Amino acid sequence: MESTKLKYTLGTPQQFLPQIGRVVACGPVELAIFRTSDDQFYAVENRSPHPKGGPLAEGIVSGYYLYDPLYDWKIDLRNGEVQAPDKGIVATFPVTVDGDNVNVIL
Amino acid sequence: MRVEREKLVLIGNGMAGVGTIEQILKLGGAYDITIFGSEPHPNYNRIMLSYVLEGSKSIEDIILNDRQWYEDNHITLHTGTTVVRIDEDTRQVIADNGLSVSYDKVIIATGSNSFILPVPGSTKEGVVGFRDIADCDAMLAAAQQYRTAAVIGGGLLGLEAAKGLVNLGMDVTVVHLLEDLMERQLDHTASSMLQAELKRQGVKFAMGKQTVELTGEERVNGLRFSDGTELQADFVVMAVGIKPNTQLAKDSGITVNRGIVVNDYLQTSMENVYSVGECTEHRGTCYGLVAPLFEQGMVLAKHLVGASTQPYEGSVVATKLKISGVDVFSAGEFTETAEHTVISAKDEWKRTYKKILLKDNIIVGAVLFGDVTESASLQKLVKQGSEMTDEIYNEVMGTGCCGGGGAKQGLSVETMADEEIVCGCNGVTKKAIVDAVTENGFTTVDEIKACTGATRSCGGCKPVVEQILQFVLGDSFQESAKAGICSCTTLSRDEIVAEITAKGLKTTKEVMNVLDWKQAEGCSKCRPAVNYYLGMIYPDTHEDEKESRFVNERMSANIQKDGTFTVVPRMYGGVTTPEDLKRIADVSIKYDVKVVKVTGGQRLDLIGVKKEDVPKVWEELDMPSGYAYAKSLRTVKTCVGNQFCRFGTQDSMGVGAMLERKYERLDFPAKFKMAVNGCPRNCAESCTKDIGIVGNDGGWEVFIGGNGGIKPRIADAFCKVKTDEELVEVCSAVMQYYRETGNYLERTSEWVERMGLENIQRVIMDNAENRKELAARIDFALAQVSDPWKKMLDDDNTRSALFEKANL
Known part of the structure; x- marks a missing residue:
């Protein structure tokens, strides 16, 4: 069974500061959108995989990695995988940029 | 088609039972697992309750397997449900709420009750x-x-x-x-x-x-x-004492003595029913400590997955008291009789005691008090029934003065069997630790802890884990101990600061690029540190990098675990006005602030402000930021002083407020707290502040390096001055010297110990010219700062990116 995917337009690239996360709620899912220093965009669910939870958007970004703001877990923005020695995964969503629109599909 | 799995039911959701299940899962056991627990919680570390009571840990901290773990491993968990009977004929486990679950195998791990x-x-x-x-x-x-x-x-x-x-x-x-x-x-x-x-x-x-x-x-x-x-x-x-919880077994017709009787493979008298942990009696012994439970669990897990295993033949019991500051250890036999040879050493001055019992030259028991560094080796020697040799004697009695540490460490861990349990609390074997190190390239005990769980509970096995780490890494262990400020670089703080100045590096990116960082854009440890060093070196030209700031400093507010923030406005010297209080109250009500708390620094903390409301709260408060989130001057705590107090000799409120206004907003290596007292009664507690000032009739006495936090330290008397001008100059010089020489995140308590009090006194007190230059440099830096809340309110772009949440 294939569920229907929706495309949301998040805004213009300029609205996203390099290496600083921004929160966007897309229907029921709250996303943290990151723009890396090479201007790639990534979207992850704004919820730490740490057992105690918490947001991700305020973390420090280095390359394609995010250091979560509350527990300092290192997370790969490309696939959502938590790096060793911690374990876990964050839901990731594909982001496209066409012209002046940053879009996410979920 | 899916093969029907055998059904395994665990009765008792505690450490022994769940520990066994973890082993079964590790060994790849293919069971359909159901767990019953009487308590409403997931599995927690019972031996850590002492820490919960002591207040050093919360219940959340001691949860070993959260509900996610059960889900991830497809385990059905029934908490708050007590099993009342096992019916052998219908092969069903029956609970008090009427639920019945059929089984192929049952493990009873009901533990014990207080007697x-x-x-x-x-x-x-x-x-x-x-x-x-x-x-x-x-x-x-x-x-x-x-x-x-x-x-x-x-x-x-x-x-x-x-x-x-x-x-x-x-x-x-x-x-x-x-x-x-x-x-x-x-x-x-x-x-x-x-x-x-x-x-x-x-x-x-x-x-x-x-x-x-x-x-x-x-x-x-x-x-x-x-x-x-x-x-x-x-x-x-x-x-x-404890009483094995055997009611269920009794009611089901299983043989029970003091505990549920099992053989060397933990089998009870009922077919397909096993028992582990404190409810179990093996060869006449019921164990009440954690290590034997894991040893039983290992044997049972292997038996249930059909792996070959030695039978369980009983455990050597070792004890460690979990009271901070009291180190006691015992293993095996501890009371001497005529047939024992006793080695003992008691030192009444250092309050240490060590005793080893030998029977026919075999080490059969040991007791340690005060100094338990040899506990791990002794436990192992007793367990293995080792023969006493000169070498061992020198090692454990600490008399060998030559040979060096290397040989000694080798002796303990090199000969340790792979399957031996190092961390009794979490059932981690030597092999698991060695594998974790070799496969993941770990170099610290913390990494091993996060990966394997070893040292996570009582911490008693930390010396052994360190030894294993050292043994596996060999020479590179030394190297990693001398590492740089984080794993991204091998350079120290001083080397980085020197390179920045020498090469004129201007941004964190440049620093990391030129100095050949392993991770091009650094990590959460070094980015904020380098950003601080740049700001300290170039106070007027460094453009602060928001993206290199830790969340609280980036947002100018403290993040809470639920993602809300706190707002703390300035109250200079802890003095406010009815008008300000009224405004704080109005804003708190308007924005539905969850808690208004009086902080330890004499001001108010508005807790639980929604992220998107934070800028509005700032705007409507219209007060300067209190910097409660920053590595910067927090508060200057004051007593009432001579304006009102009959004992007061100096105007502590006035001077406190003046100092807070002068030094606020500047970045420091770590947070910075001050206090000003009007007399030596010291009501504002100068002794635990970075700079504590105590007034007397003739002037001021200045104390530095105090701390009331994790490692409390009473401040050192630094100098005495006569006038307020001298006081300001000394404070300025101390702060600037700390800013220029402190390691990022190093509090003055550590800084004073590292630099030496006399050294700092020499630099600042014995050299007036130097003191004035330091004071001039901090004044220059102070001239560059401005209120961050105002700045954020004036910068629509950044404010929107940081605080707004778009709803699509």
């Missing part, structure tokens, strides 16, 4: 055991309400409970039947030393007392002893 003395009054209100989270909660609640407590039982658990209650502020007496504490683990000498140490820590003792009655009406109010004497107590903890 409650069968004396009159033992069911009164205010009498508890010390076994589970509910008991712990009862004790925490009692400490709020009552003053005196009695703990019946001077064993391991009783002493931990007693110390916990003392820490909670209660007046606690330990009542013990015998003359020696922990008589089942310690000999008379160690026991006396332990009692003396606990007395020093505030625990009282009633030794050789048999409790015959608990007195009081509905609620207990005291104890009566067999000798007719009495003890007043509003709260009683029974810690006389």
